[in-house]
Amino acid sequence: MAVAGALLVLTFLTVAVTWIQIPEPFNVIVAVGIAAIKASLVALFFMNLVRDSLLNRLAFVLSFLFLAIFVVITLLDTLFRDSGFPVF
Amino acid sequence: MSTSNHHTDDHLQHHFKDEDQQFESSKLGMWIFLVTEMLMFGGLFVAYIIYRAWHPDLFYLAAQELDAGLGALNTVVLIASSLTIALAIRSLQLDEFKKSIQYLSATLVLAATFLVIKYIEYTDKFAKGILPGGHYSYEGISHEMAANFFSIYYLMTGLHGIHVLLGMGLIGWMIIKVRKRSVHSRYFTPVENTGLFWHLVDIIWIFLFPLLYLID
Amino acid sequence: MAETSKQTISIREYPVDEHPDKNYLNHDKGILSWLITLDHKRIGLLYLGSITFFFFLGGVLALLLRTELLTPAQSILDADTYNQIFTLHGAIMIFLFIIPSIPAALGNFFLPMMIGAKDVAFPRLNLASFWIYVAGALFALFSIVTGAVDTGWTFYTPYSTETGTAVVSMTLGVFIMGFSSILTGINFIVTLHKLRSPGQAWGKMPLFLWSLYATAIIQILATPVLAITLLLLIMERVLGVGIFDPALGGDPILYQHFFWFYSHPAVYIMIVPAFGIISELISVFSRKTIFGYWAIALSSLAIAFIGFLVWGHHMFVSGQSELSSVVFSFLTFFVGVPTGIKIFNWVATLYKGSIDLKTPMLYALAFLFLFTIGGLTGIMIGALSVNVHLHDTYYIVAHFHYVMMGGTVIALLGGIHYWWPKMTGRMYNEVWGKITCAVIFFSFNMTFLPQFVMGSQGMPRRYFNYLEEFQGLHQFSTIGSYILGLGFVMMALYLAYSLFRGPKAPPNPWGARSLEWMTSSPPTHHNFEYTPVILHGPYDHHQPEHEFRMGLVSESKETHG
Numbered sequence: 001m002a003v004a005g006a007l008l009v010l011t012f013l014t015v016a017v018t019w020i021q022i023p024e025p026f027n028v029i030v031a032v033g034i035a036a037i038k039a040s041l042v043a044l045f046f047m048n049l050v051r052d053s054l055l056n057r058l059a060f061v062l063s064f065l066f067l068a069i070f071v072v073i074t075l076l077d078t079l080f081r082d083s084g085f086p087v088f
Numbered sequence: 089m090s091t092s093n094h095h096t097d098d099h100l101q102h103h104f105k106d107e108d109q110q111f112e113s114s115k116l117g118m119w120i121f122l123v124t125e126m127l128m129f130g131g132l133f134v135a136y137i138i139y140r141a142w143h144p145d146l147f148y149l150a151a152q153e154l155d156a157g158l159g160a161l162n163t164v165v166l167i168a169s170s171l172t173i174a175l176a177i178r179s180l181q182l183d184e185f186k187k188s189i190q191y192l193s194a195t196l197v198l199a200a201t202f203l204v205i206k207y208i209e210y211t212d213k214f215a216k217g218i219l220p221g222g223h224y225s226y227e228g229i230s231h232e233m234a235a236n237f238f239s240i241y242y243l244m245t246g247l248h249g250i251h252v253l254l255g256m257g258l259i260g261w262m263i264i265k266v267r268k269r270s271v272h273s274r275y276f277t278p279v280e281n282t283g284l285f286w287h288l289v290d291i292i293w294i295f296l297f298p299l300l301y302l303i304d
Numbered sequence: 305m306a307e308t309s310k311q312t313i314s315i316r317e318y319p320v321d322e323h324p325d326k327n328y329l330n331h332d333k334g335i336l337s338w339l340i341t342l343d344h345k346r347i348g349l350l351y352l353g354s355i356t357f358f359f360f361l362g363g364v365l366a367l368l369l370r371t372e373l374l375t376p377a378q379s380i381l382d383a384d385t386y387n388q389i390f391t392l393h394g395a396i397m398i399f400l401f402i403i404p405s406i407p408a409a410l411g412n413f414f415l416p417m418m419i420g421a422k423d424v425a426f427p428r429l430n431l432a433s434f435w436i437y438v439a440g441a442l443f444a445l446f447s448i449v450t451g452a453v454d455t456g457w458t459f460y461t462p463y464s465t466e467t468g469t470a471v472v473s474m475t476l477g478v479f480i481m482g483f484s485s486i487l488t489g490i491n492f493i494v495t496l497h498k499l500r501s502p503g504q505a506w507g508k509m510p511l512f513l514w515s516l517y518a519t520a521i522i523q524i525l526a527t528p529v530l531a532i533t534l535l536l537l538i539m540e541r542v543l544g545v546g547i548f549d550p551a552l553g554g555d556p557i558l559y560q561h562f563f564w565f566y567s568h569p570a571v572y573i574m575i576v577p578a579f580g581i582i583s584e585l586i587s588v589f590s591r592k593t594i595f596g597y598w599a600i601a602l603s604s605l606a607i608a609f610i611g612f613l614v615w616g617h618h619m620f621v622s623g624q625s626e627l628s629s630v631v632f633s634f635l636t637f638f639v640g641v642p643t644g645i646k647i648f649n650w651v652a653t654l655y656k657g658s659i660d661l662k663t664p665m666l667y668a669l670a671f672l673f674l675f676t677i678g679g680l681t682g683i684m685i686g687a688l689s690v691n692v693h694l695h696d697t698y699y700i701v702a703h704f705h706y707v708m709m710g711g712t713v714i715a716l717l718g719g720i721h722y723w724w725p726k727m728t729g730r731m732y733n734e735v736w737g738k739i740t741c742a743v744i745f746f747s748f749n750m751t752f753l754p755q756f757v758m759g760s761q762g763m764p765r766r767y768f769n770y771l772e773e774f775q776g777l778h779q780f781s782t783i784g785s786y787i788l789g790l791g792f793v794m795m796a797l798y799l800a801y802s803l804f805r806g807p808k809a810p811p812n813p814w815g816a817r818s819l820e821w822m823t824s825s826p827p828t829h830h831n832f833e834y835t836p837v838i839l840h841g842p843y844d845h846h847q848p849e850h851e852f853r854m855g856l857v858s859e860s861k862e863t864h865g
């Protein structure tokens with residue numbers, strides 16, 4: 001119950017921060033940060049990872065790790081498509 | 089554990105040595121399946137991130153067309169449904185079958201509510217000519233890539249919507265199972281796994297909502 | 305995971321019933337008992353039959369391609385047909401044959417047996433995985449008869465979104481087969497974690513299982529990305545969503561990122577199980593404990609991980625950023641480290657072993673030779689500057705055939721010969737086995753070695769005609785491919801003969817030590833009539849064989865808890 005309450009508060013918060021116009025890169029960070037906290041709450045308490053076996057927790061973390069690899073390495077291309085190799 | 093063997097119904101399959109082993113196995117299997125789900129959605133998130141990095145102005149303009157109010161409402165609906173399904177599992181573990189069915193039914197209703205709201209949003213967009221990809225014909229956004237944003241929007245919410253439908257099917261099936269008392273405090277694996285799936289659907293929406301609706 | 309409570313168990317030796325009346329082959333009768341079987345051994349054989357069929361189909365297509373290449377000008381195929389046939393050859397060999405080959409066929413059969421389990425964790429999902437594979441295969445075959453596909457097996461955009469051929473049904477087929485691969489992966493991971501027999505610690509698992517474990521991890525992490533990629537491609541064709549198609553504002557290089565995020569790890573789905581088979585063969589036929597058990601086991605996991613970091617080396621000339629090309633090239637070299645560790649450990653295992661040159665061992669040695677060529681040329685073309693020169697030439701074609709055929713297929717053949725007595729209960733003819741192995745080894749080199757030369761001289765891949773200066777090498781290669789085809793026909797003949805006329809196989813014809821040899825050949829329906837208890841490692845050839853046949857004394861379930 002408390003978890004659900006926290007999730008609702010955070011949902012309100014994430015809408016509310018759009019009203020106060022945080023400058024460019026930080027607004028995304030705040031929005032995704034709140035979403036990450038909410039997701040962790042769901043995973044830890046609703047999905048009971050808090051008391052689950054190490055292996056199941058590992059599986060959850062692993063998927064985020066590999067997503068991060070996917071994103072970061074692809075961005076290495078897309079963000080630097082038009083610039084040459086930085087050292088040369 | 090030895091006592092539980094005397095209760096063994098037809099749900100213990102021959103190749104498992106006891107119910108603990110069977111429960112842990114199917115739960116691990118479910119978690120690994122969830123990993124594959126996350127990576128499948130991950131592909132769409134990668135596409136989102138890359139296009140947003142390329143065209144931040146497009147995402148700002150196009151997101152104005154989306155109704156953040158309805159999005160927020162849907163977030164609340166899904167969080168509530170996550171709570172009800174968690175409570176349904178709790179009741180089942182206590183052998184409170186009636187309560188469990190009530191909570192599962194509530195989850196089903198909330199899921200349907202989510203889809204109805206989504207339907208309202210979609211029809212509203214369709215009416216304006218905001219259709220995915222090649223069928224896009226809306227003039228209201230002054231950006232040449234506007235169709236691409238809505239392609240991503242429809243793909244992400246569409247795939248998510250399909251998962252909501254799948255989840256509803258599973259929940260409906262679980263209601264039947266509880267009714268038949270084929271799940272109970274000693275064997276609730278299918279309901280537990282359905283719950284896990286449903287929470288994942290919730291988690292994905294938790295990320296979709298700020299990324300698609302709340303761009304300022 | 306493992307039970308932590310202290311408990312005493314009593315064990316005794318269970319002698320093998322040499323030729324039990326009931327085994328898994330005659331446990332149930334009738335076609336239907338095979339089609340809806342939940343027995344992992346039968347599902348393994350269903351897979352083995354299917355991949356054999358598709359290997360034959362892909363092989364016939366390959367021979368057609370080689371026949372066209374006998375002459376510089378057009379001979380039997382026109383350009384469009386040639387494009388379709390090399391696409392189908394690639395797609396069939398990759399998606400229908402090699403990805404399911406070792407894990408789904410041999411892995412399904414032997415993974416539960418090697419850990420002393422009665423079945424995989426989810427037998428129904430296992431059966432579903434087979435039928436999903438069949439459904440996907442039907443889609444793929446459907447696309448062949450409804451206009452084929454001419455994009456190459458990689459379905460690169462924007463051509464794949466524009467060509468008039470049956471791309472949608474083919475990609476849908478591959479999409480569906482992805483689920484089959486995922487289900488196999490889930491099943492293997494859960495089975496290895498949860499169903500190991502008493503005493504079967506991770507450190508006592510046969511290395512084949514470590515390699516299947518690493519493979520399963522790749523399958524579940526990479527395959528979903530292929531699914532979404534192909535889904536996007538289908539949406540691109542159906543709705544014009546414009547993620548990949550430049551005409552709609554999309555980015556074709558992004559498609560390549562998505563595709564290779566799956567397909568490079570998929571290369572390791574194909575080769576890592578082969579490493580596992582080779583570890584088994586080399587140790588058993590050297591009568592020696594494997595050298596560097598943990599190094600081989602963990603290097604499989606290392607390959608699985610590094611495999612996710614290097615996909616961009618397929619894209620050096622695609623127009624991706626220079627920065628990412630440099631990073632990818634740098635990371636690519638890391639793959640060589642765990643692979644090298646394996647090769648050195650195998651050679652160290654051979655050293656001073658009492659080597660028994662049976663047919664499976666000949667394949668293992670052929671693997672060492674061919675895979676090393678394939679691997680080292682891979683390091684070469686991982687270097688950025690060399691790659692730009694050799695990109696899309698026959699050098700690449702030769703490289704991946706040395707890895708995929710010289711590596712995976714040769715290991716698969718070694719594995720089939722090694723486990724043939726266990727699977728069928730019959731011995732094949734050793735002399736014919738050796739002759740065929742030699743034929744395949746030499747004709748394989750005859751086929752693909754000239755392609756390295758042609759590639760380095762600038763012969764591009766995927767062309768149905770070529771300059772006259774390449775004719776000699778092309779003809780040499782084509783003749784080699786005919787002999788290679790003959791080799792496979794010979795193998796089919798003597799293996800089929802052994803099924804009917806071969807002598808009955810003893811339970812452990814090779815003197816191996818791992819658990820699957822400690823039951824009858826062919827095994828009974830439940831693999832073991834007792835719960836096996838593992839005392840020694842799988843390669844402890846210095847321990848007496850009967851100590852590997854231990855099992856729990858009491859069959860009742862009260863022995864624990």
